[in-house]
Amino acid sequence: MKQIEEFLTGRVWLRNFTPFTKEQIDKAVSDGSVSVSPGITDGRQCARCLEKSTKKIVPFFCAACNAICYYCRHCIKMGRISSCTELITWALPSTISPQSHSFHWNGSLTPLQQRASQEVQASLLQKNDHLVYAVCGAGKTELLFPPIFDALKKGKRVCLAAPRTDVVLELTPRLRNVFPNTTIHSLYGNSPEESGFASLVIATTHQLYRFEDAFDVMIVDEADAFPYSYDPALKRAVIKAKKKDAPIVYVSATPSADLLKQVSHTSRIFQRFHGHPLPVPEFRSLWRYDKDFAKGKIPAKLAAWVDEKIQKDEPFLVFFPTIELIEQAIVLFQKKHPGIQAVHSKDEDRKEKVMKLRERKIPGVLTSTILERGITIPNVQVAVVGADQPIFDAAALIQIAGRAGRSIDYPDGSVIFFHNGIVRQMDKAKKLIVSYNRGGAL
Amino acid sequence: MNCYLCDRDMPLQVSWRSIFFNELESVICHRCRSSFEPIAGGCPICSASGDGLCQNCCQWETTEYAGLIDSGKCLYRYNPPMKDFLHQYKFLKDAVLSEVFAAMLKEVLDGQKSIVVPIPMNENKLKERTFSQVDRLLDTASVPYLHLLGKNEVGLGGKSKSERMALEDVFWWNGKPAPEKVLLFDDLYTTGSTMRLAAKVLKENGVKEIKVLALIRA
Numbered sequence: 001m002k003q004i005e006e007f008l009t010g011r012v013w014l015r016n017f018t019p020f021t022k023e024q025i026d027k028a029v030s031d032g033s034v035s036v037s038p039g040i041t042d043g044r045q046c047a048r049c050l051e052k053s054t055k056k057i058v059p060f061f062c063a064a065c066n067a068i069c070y071y072c073r074h075c076i077k078m079g080r081i082s083s084c085t086e087l088i089t090w091a092l093p094s095t096i097s098p099q100s101h102s103f104h105w106n107g108s109l110t111p112l113q114q115r116a117s118q119e120v121q122a123s124l125l126q127k128n129d130h131l132v133y134a135v136c137g138a139g140k141t142e143l144l145f146p147p148i149f150d151a152l153k154k155g156k157r158v159c160l161a162a163p164r165t166d167v168v169l170e171l172t173p174r175l176r177n178v179f180p181n182t183t184i185h186s187l188y189g190n191s192p193e194e195s196g197f198a199s200l201v202i203a204t205t206h207q208l209y210r211f212e213d214a215f216d217v218m219i220v221d222e223a224d225a226f227p228y229s230y231d232p233a234l235k236r237a238v239i240k241a242k243k244k245d246a247p248i249v250y251v252s253a254t255p256s257a258d259l260l261k262q263v264s265h266t267s268r269i270f271q272r273f274h275g276h277p278l279p280v281p282e283f284r285s286l287w288r289y290d291k292d293f294a295k296g297k298i299p300a301k302l303a304a305w306v307d308e309k310i311q312k313d314e315p316f317l318v319f320f321p322t323i324e325l326i327e328q329a330i331v332l333f334q335k336k337h338p339g340i341q342a343v344h345s346k347d348e349d350r351k352e353k354v355m356k357l358r359e360r361k362i363p364g365v366l367t368s369t370i371l372e373r374g375i376t377i378p379n380v381q382v383a384v385v386g387a388d389q390p391i392f393d394a395a396a397l398i399q400i401a402g403r404a405g406r407s408i409d410y411p412d413g414s415v416i417f418f419h420n421g422i423v424r425q426m427d428k429a430k431k432l433i434v435s436y437n438r439g440g441a442l
Numbered sequence: 443m444n445c446y447l448c449d450r451d452m453p454l455q456v457s458w459r460s461i462f463f464n465e466l467e468s469v470i471c472h473r474c475r476s477s478f479e480p481i482a483g484g485c486p487i488c489s490a491s492g493d494g495l496c497q498n499c500c501q502w503e504t505t506e507y508a509g510l511i512d513s514g515k516c517l518y519r520y521n522p523p524m525k526d527f528l529h530q531y532k533f534l535k536d537a538v539l540s541e542v543f544a545a546m547l548k549e550v551l552d553g554q555k556s557i558v559v560p561i562p563m564n565e566n567k568l569k570e571r572t573f574s575q576v577d578r579l580l581d582t583a584s585v586p587y588l589h590l591l592g593k594n595e596v597g598l599g600g601k602s603k604s605e606r607m608a609l610e611d612v613f614w615w616n617g618k619p620a621p622e623k624v625l626l627f628d629d630l631y632t633t634g635s636t637m638r639l640a641a642k643v644l645k646e647n648g649v650k651e652i653k654v655l656a657l658i659r660a
């Protein structure tokens with residue numbers, strides 16, 4: 001029974017898909033410790049992801065019920081929820097005894113990080129939402145360590161959510177090192193099963209559909225990133241997963257205007273942890289680059305840039321606006337150097353390829369916007385092809401430029417925006433980067 | 443509306459054909475549509491690549507199942523996008539995905555002289571899955587069909603061809619009068635065992651001519 005409580009506390013789960021036997025769950029339901037609710041509510045809303053659009057909550061003839069049932073297409077990848085599926089949650093007050101936590105970290109915070117860290121902690125105490133607005137490479141994760149530890153010590157349950165699996169995978173080992181005695185669950189699509197009750201949950205925002213009224217502190221990392229920024233269901237999931245009065249800490253290098261307006265308590269860090277300025281992007285024209293690629297030719301200026309990086313033995317990333325263009329380009333780049341690789345969102349070997357670039361086993365990677373954030377490669381040189389394309393908004397361009405010069409050994413790095421005409425988003429990105437380097441003055 | 447598969451917004455396409463011929467509206471985008479590979483030609487029973495009867499079907503002709511199937515066709519290859527599709531339809535139980543191939547199936551099966559007989563699902567399995575993926579493909583395409591078979595509780599998945607051939611009593615006749623010509627329909631053709639086991643029961647009960655059709659050739 002204790003295991004069921006640990007598993008189900010703060011969670012909404014499909015009754016037929018738990019790690020427990022049917023008899024165990026039936027018994028817990030009949031003695032009232034687990035409550036049952038329908039997967040689709042009377043108002044035709046999905047009780048897990050809260051979707052209610054008629055495009056996503058669709059009817060079908062259900063052979064189990066011999067009647068019309070509705071199911072939710074929005075969260076179907078997590079196991080289908082229909083009118084006749086039952087969701088269960090722990091119904092009794094918690095009997096889970098508090099864990100002891102320890103904090104193992106040898107690093108130190110810069111004065112700017114220190115101040116932001118204290119401001120976050122103060123907001124958490126007062127249960128205020130807070131925004132950490134800090135440039136790429138400012139050391140956002142580290143400054144969260146002390147407030148997280150403080151909350152854990154007080155017996156609070158903390159969630160660190162990020163829109164992308166890559167970020168969750170990157171954060172998990174770091175937090176496990178820093179909080180070695182804490183039960184930490186790392187949750188993303190197809191993540192391995194975890195056991196026990198986690199005081200600290202690191203999860204993709206998607207996984208929060210499976211929580212309800214669970215967390216005392218909610219931290220949303222990369223709060224401006226796709227798909228969180230784009231999908232209102234994920235914002236609802238964050239609200240649903242936390243307890244009603246629990247504060248949310250948003251962390252972002254490129255917060256949207258809405259987020260800046262919505263959150264009144266903000267800490268700003270416009271300097272990297274190593275103190276060097278952010279690399280400022282340089283604009284270079286690359287007229288009608290798409291025509292060149294279509295003709296089976298790498299545009300001359302881009303070819304020259306890549307040749308130079310290969311010759312100097314500097315790792316490079318080239319960002320492209322579409323998968324189609326990457327597919328055209330990779331064939332041509334591999335003629336230059338067979339080691340060059342391409343990645344995109346559906347590439348299962350993405351992690352390995354990035355690792356190879358970091359280990360200098362391959363000279364460079366062509367990529368979609370999928371690598372715009374969360375990755376650190378010492379001395380990486382960055383180019384964007386088609387920086388004028390709408391997919392590269394100012395936030396994306398700032399994130400991409402933020403890949404360069406992150407390590408203290410190589411604080412510079414070239415960032416080139418190859419374009420077919422300068423557009424406002426490019427200007428905006430460059431202006432913001434220059435302003436950060438001046439300490440935030442526009 | 444948004445594409446059923448990639449969820450991207452699709453511009454509404456209205457053509458004279460769509461107005462006058464009441465064509466089924468596509469529920470997936472052009473990009474997803476073109477990721478599926480239709481099969482042209484191939485084996486006259488199962489559409490496997492190559493000329494004439496494929497090796498697999500030739501081998502069937504050396505067994506007691508020889509001559510059961512007169513001809514057949516599979517419509518698409520089991521490429522990665524098709525695997526994703528079938529996974530989402532059948533195992534994630536995204537029932538509305540039957541609409542994706544409705545127009546195609548209607549075109550292929552319209553004017554069919556044989557009686558369409560779907561490969562049935564076991565009753566318990568049906569309750570578990572909540573819909574029959576094979577029947578639903580036909581329902582959505584508005585193709586009339588007749589169930590002549592029932593199925594015992596054995597799954598063929600994960601079994602080798604010789605193991606599958608040993609399974610005699612997978613299907614049983616449901617007692618309805620036998621039509622002369624039957625077209626057996628299934629979602630996925632892998633080794634051909636399902637079709638032959640079903641065809642054998644049909645022929646034993648009076649069906650004279652059997653064609654087979656599967657949406658996908660694995």
